[in-house]
Amino acid sequence: MLGLARRLRNAGVVGINSRNRGYIMRRNPRALYRLVDDKLQTKRLAQEAGIAVPELYGVISTVHDARYWDRAIGTHDDFVIKPAHGSGGNGILVIAARRNNRFFKADGIALDAATVEHHIDNVLGGLYSLGGQVDQAIIEYRVQFDPVFKALSYQGVPDIRIVVYRGVPVMSMLRLPTRESDGKANLHQGAVGAGIDLLTGKTTLAVHHNHRIREHPDFGTPIAGWDVPLWQNLLLLAAQCYDIAPLGYLGVDMVLDAELGPLVLELNARPGLSIQIANGRGLRHRLDAVDRVETLPDGAADRVALAKALVGEVSR
């Protein structure tokens, strides 16, 4: 047991205690949490900085407004409802289509307006929020995801998570929804995480429930070797997010929209550690490499270049 711990340490695998104390507590000032915990604020900041995000259709703040929630969507037939202070992908309702005043989830299940309203009520009541505080419900554009990963995702939207350490992208993975995860790209709920080679943008290994897999559990498609389109843009976008939310240890979640290209979905001040399993390598050596750089460059593009240099150096 102790031998395993030593091997993991030597391999640079970061554990939860180490992440919390060594990175989150040291690099992420508490005061900045609100920038990422409130998705509404993240969205505004991103828009101001020219970072592409899904378009906001409306915000519902009171139970009274919730009764007329459908006014917010206007003529849109598909949209996403999410809590402004949600965590771990909880409380996100994706409506893919509307017909005869019935709303269809991505898996084809129909909901009536009252069910959606109840969901909004729950969001407002704080059911899905961090700490259970009273919350707001965000209604926004549903990403028309790039069909490139169609063969790898069960409904839902695959998203790209890049861990950005002090503004430098250090590790990335593609998160693929499965039947089990109910179309959500959350690893805890059974989504697949596929490591992306930071240098090439190619998928490498994959993880499902902390176990190494090579094929998608629903389709049997091999996961390795896929090219993530617009990889350079994604890296740049992730690095830019550090400028709007200067958290030293930041998780940036992005999607590839078929028409709009890369969009930032949300930022995370406590990105998980499964990304290490997805990539088959520990984070520590890369984080240490960033820490060894005396002055980190200011420009996002420079930091992406630095990231590539460091990652190349560490894994060479």
Added chain:
Amino acid sequence: MHNLHVKLLTLLLLGGGLVFAWFKIHLLGLPLRPNQEATVWTVEARVEFQGGNRPAVVDLDLPDEYGRHEIVDEYFVSSGYGHTVHTRNGDRRTEWSIRRARGTQYLFYQVALVPASEASLAAAARDAPPPPVSRPDYEEPLRSAIEALLGKVRGESADIFTFAGHLLLELNRPGANSGYEIISKDLARGSREWVERIQYVLAGAQIPSRLVRGITLESGKVNDELTPWLEVHNGQRWEGFNPLTGERGYPPNFALWSIGDLPLVRVNGGDNVHVRFAVADRPQATLDVAQRRAERSYPRLLAWSLYSLPLNTQYVYRILVMIPLGALIVIALRIFVGVTTFGTFMPILIAIAFRETQLAWGIGLFCIIVGAGLSLRFYLERLRLLLVSRLTAVLILVIMLMLAISVLSNQLGLLQGFSIALFPIVILTMVIERMSITWDELGPLEAFKQGFGTLFVAVLGYLAMTNPTLQYLMFTFPELLLVLLALAILTGSYTGYRLTELFRFKDLATEAEQNAGTGTKTS
């Protein structure tokens, strides 16, 4: 730098807590385990005399503060008498007085004794040396007998103690013809006068000696008298001698009562005076004994003890001082093991709730109520109620369930004195809500995993928090909270892996080693 700070702070807290606890254990003799019992001897002196229908003053010698026993308590029982205690030359005496003593009078003095601690024994040995003895002017025919005896004994002995021993041996030699019987003629062997005669002879060799009287602590003694004993000083310390055999030492469990030749009791205004002693033993918690002892020797320190609080406040603190221990268990299980629970301290709250219900019933109730609450929660979910109303509905159901269980078990005579506090109800409601959210969001598997994690930690916490030894330790030595604080801070600086992470990352170990080890080592 940060870590050094943490380490120093931890060390400081640990040291502070442990040193203070050590001090209390060592100096006050507070026991480390609860319900440890020490034998407390109760010696009762009964003074009996015939009152002459006139004022009477009774003067009784009391056991003193030194010796091989310590006084933990004393009582004076004497209806109608006023009494005072005074100390003269280190000798404590009590004085009972009454205006008119009629008929047979009984006065009682009770003292509770415990064996003295090492520290006070050492202090007693450093008694001031007695004044030098002047050689008495013996008269014939005693004179020649004593001188002959002293000469013989001096030749056969090496120091003062062996001298005294030999002298006693000679005087106690049975049968006549020793030529010394004239010295002890017409004296009852072993009596007070006998000891005084020996002292008289010892004075001839200028050896300081004194008469002491004491009682052998032996349960069930009644109507006993004090045993006279001889003590001889060798210039450094007093040593006891059996006046009948010359053996050094004291009888086992010998409690000194009176030192010197002042009468044990003097009654002014009464006749037919008797003093009789009775001895009883009773086991008493060592803690109480130490408390009493501390009351006499460190009164200020004791005022700071939790035991000086009113009883109902004490009861609350008995629970409160255990909470940090439970919290520490939660910390350990989360940080070192990685057990997932609902909320951070929910398990502790549940553990406290278990105190009210006992463990087996607590777990049973927990499962029944959480199960029923969950079902209701899912039913209410379909009604699409607002969150707060739904929570309240679950709360009401929990109360009704508890009510039903209490009434039912009472009717069936299952649980006598089954008590339900207000507190567990809210906690159970919270558990139900948390569990149902987890169920919705992460699936039933995760919900049960966290539910059992919570229950498991709660049970461990309960076992620790209700452990009588730990309870006793925490309440008697609240400074151990500093130690817990130190441990909490120390665990906060742990950055190693959790036990569950070792399983989680097991697959990763080999791959990451390969990936990290293919090229030049970076570090």
